[in-house]
Amino acid sequence: MIGTTLRQYPCDWEPIPMRDNIIVDPLAHIDSAFSFDLCRSELPVAIELGRGSQVLDGTMLDVGPNGRVTVGTCSMLNACWLIADAEITIGDYTMMSWSVVLMDCYRFPFDYRKRREELLRLPTRPGRKSAAPAQANPIHIGNNVWIGFEACVLPGVTVGDGSVIGARSVVTEDVPPYTIVAGNPARPVRQLKREEAV
């Protein structure tokens, strides 16, 4: 059983219990401890926020019992929604805009018979939320990625370093490094010049 500690951040009116398996770098910025309210992970390290990373403005990290989220150096999560039943890793210097959804699982099984079983039990589940084991495939977002608003990344997708995902795209396949993708489903639009990092 993971313990909790009361923590208060700039947007909180009062201290909010936060699970002890959420590791926040002293130089990370968090707007509100409420962002971690849906974290139910039982792993020793459920969420790790790197140096200078930011979790802003109503971001929600919905992390299942075996889920894990890692955010690298100086990465910014601006009102996004992360659904992690397996693993979501976000590299360094990555920006994510508002209402971006990264989901590594669909929360309900593909087999309709299993869905029916879960739906019949749903009224008695805590918060009436699905507790069915659904297949999860990790999402990996590289370094220096920029994700436009309301874009959605589907389970199992890897986004390469330096890429840009256009607003409202739905990313269904891996994105190569230094590529702009856009659309629903997202398709490559243009290659970006690869330069030596400053």
Add this chain to the structure above:
Amino acid sequence: MTDEEIISAPGLWTNGKTPAGVILGNGTRISGPKAFARFKSEQTNALTIGDLCTMDGVHFALNKDARVTIGDACAFYGCVILCEKEVRIGRFVIMGWNVVISDSDFHPTEPNERMLDVIACSPLAEGRPRRAYPSKPVIIGNDVYIGHAATILKGVTIGDGAWIEPGAMVTRDVPAGMRVLGNPAQIIGPVGDES
């Protein structure tokens, strides 16, 4: 409350008394303050929901002639149902947040008709009625999964067991057991093929 009590409890809206014309099955729960903010239906069976449904933050925006039926054991989270005449949803249907279902475009397409409609919607109309605009029923089968931010437009029929991926814009019928994705939504294969 024990599990049996939850399942056999009469259906309720956690934020107040449901408007007239709303029939809820046992174990069904509607939550969210805005659930009936745009509910204008005058039908006696305006909204019928079966047993064991979870309607979390759903907006029922029903116009005066609207009739919506939802089957047993459905789970809808934060979606919007815009209904002019008829929306029928089967059993064991799941809908993610920001899903929109609409059985009408709510305004005419022809430019002149549309201008008259805009005037009829404005304060200059002084409450005079608007001209009728087309509506086609939306019918959703059993065991359908609709991912978040998907949109189901007027006249669409979705077959049993179909899987609508997140963000899909469904403009045409979806055959039973198929998986669709994209804008406009295209069939990407049968459900059960995923590795």
